[in-house]
Amino acid sequence: MTEKSINIRSITLIALMAAMVFVLTVIPRFPVPATGGYIHLGDAGVIFAACAFGPGVAMAAGGLGTALADLMGYPQWAIFSLLVHGLQGFIVGLVLRRKLNAVNLILSAVFSILIVTGGYFISGVILEGAAVAAIEILPNTLQALSGSLVGIPLYLAVRQAYPPINRFTNRAK
Numbered sequence: 001m002t003e004k005s006i007n008i009r010s011i012t013l014i015a016l017m018a019a020m021v022f023v024l025t026v027i028p029r030f031p032v033p034a035t036g037g038y039i040h041l042g043d044a045g046v047i048f049a050a051c052a053f054g055p056g057v058a059m060a061a062g063g064l065g066t067a068l069a070d071l072m073g074y075p076q077w078a079i080f081s082l083l084v085h086g087l088q089g090f091i092v093g094l095v096l097r098r099k100l101n102a103v104n105l106i107l108s109a110v111f112s113i114l115i116v117t118g119g120y121f122i123s124g125v126i127l128e129g130a131a132v133a134a135i136e137i138l139p140n141t142l143q144a145l146s147g148s149l150v151g152i153p154l155y156l157a158v159r160q161a162y163p164p165i166n167r168f169t170n171r172a173k
Contacts, residue, residue, distance in 0.1 A: 043147020
């Protein structure tokens with residue numbers, strides 16, 4: 001395979017996964033009245049991308065998809081979402097790169113929760129102050145947890161239904 005086709009494939013995967021993350025972030029919104037924000041399923045798309053395509057695709061797709069979604073109503077959060085969900089995708093992808101087993105899946109969910117909750121707490125302190133950021137800890141934790149609880153089984157189901165998806169990872173068998 002030539003260098004050009006690998007780049008085209010990567011660009012295509014990033015675009016498709018970013019679109020999926022965007023849609024999962026924008027459409028199923030669950031408002032959090034106490035903060036004016038919302039919980040979404042975009043994290044499930046980030047986790048799916050990390051499982052299926054590794055850290056690079058997940059980092060780009062997670063960051064771009066959520067940042068673009070924020071530009072449609074919460075633009076002050078866009079740069080933070082780019083960084084938080086980009087890091088989430090990258091770290092989860094790294095954890096799952098070697099082997100997709102129960103320990104790594106649990107570890108990836110824990111890292112995902114820590115990154116999203118911690119990243120948005122720091123972002124919230126910068127944008128809204130510590131009191132509001134503290135109120136957002138539980139919703140952000142639930143969002144990241146639900147992302148893993150949806151994204152991992154979604155990947156396992158797709159892998160079962162479409163085994164050729166395995167060729168996109170360099171994971172040990």
